[in-house]
Amino acid sequence: MRQADLIKKMTDREILLNLYITQLFMLVVALVVGWYLFESWSDFFRLFKWDPFYIFVLGGGSAVLIILFEMVLEKYLPKSMLDDGGINERVFQNRSVLHIILLVTVIAFAEEILFRGVLQTHFGIIPASILFAFIHVRYLSKIVLFVITVCLSFYLGWLYLITENLLVPIFTHFTIDLVLGCILRFRKRKNQV
Template sequence: MNRQAKIIQEMSDREILLNLYITQTIMLVLAIVLGFFWIDDMSTFFEMFKWDPIQILFIGGGIAITVIIIDLLFDLYLPKEWTDDGGINERVFAKRNVFHIFLIALIVSVSEEILFRGILQTQIGLILASLLFALIHFRYLSKPLLFTMAVVLSFVLGLLFELTNNLLVPIFTHFLIDFVLGLYIMIRARKNNT
């Protein structure tokens, strides 16, 4: 058993959720601080949030569905050791109800996309922002497939933002992926416990 998996096993559900919420709060605070220094006119920041159902639902949703299908196929057909993240996602989602999974997915997608796309990508570019996003998922570094997926997803989210200039598109894509896969983990855990 690797060190990370052992640490996760020793943590309570409350500690895992607390760590999740703290890291997301840090990302949002970091986005606000960096935005204060880097963005001259806040109206340009708010202009990145455009309600465009075609972009959000069809482009963002279509990409999310594609990622979800690939992830589910990997989970079903590849060896478990290739797709095992050390039990973190299982611990985060397995015992939650639908509303809590919705809330977690919303908080994570909003805080991470505001920081990595809305602030970092607009200031340091797509490549650096995407690599930084992938690196915050450091738990995947020892898992080549999972880390590759994190890097690819990071660039996909960045490209969605570049192509649409609409932060709601990568936020919705990220949210839908996390929400649906969180539900999948919850349902699978409940099915295995019956």
């Protein structure tokens, strides 16, 4: 059964529970694999550097460009090419802004720690980026969404590569998901009025 069909049968509570469990699983995998791969926890914590220019200007600026690109695609491509089966709508449309902030914080930290912090640090940008794209399984049957996800993954990996700061792709990922999640939420509200 396709993931979109499964989502239609799930309640909002079940969707959220699955999302949080998946993210917790990724974080646990990152910590366990990281425990074996890093010589010490201090090596891991060195990946996080407080550098406002890189985090907010480079990371935030990158997020703005990616969001604008996604909005242009949404305007000019047929809806069917960007349809993920309604999964993102189900995740975000009935959430408060505070809950969306919590969701995207958990998602950005868990995914970036695993894919950039652990996998890319030890195995390189290509395996980490390809694995990142493949965990977004709902996009595998939608070529445009899959290509966007692969490109985004490589871009996040490149940000991490050039800054050597895990907070940069975390903030970029967080900002993209926050803005797009809020757009989905407020679009539903607008359509109900």
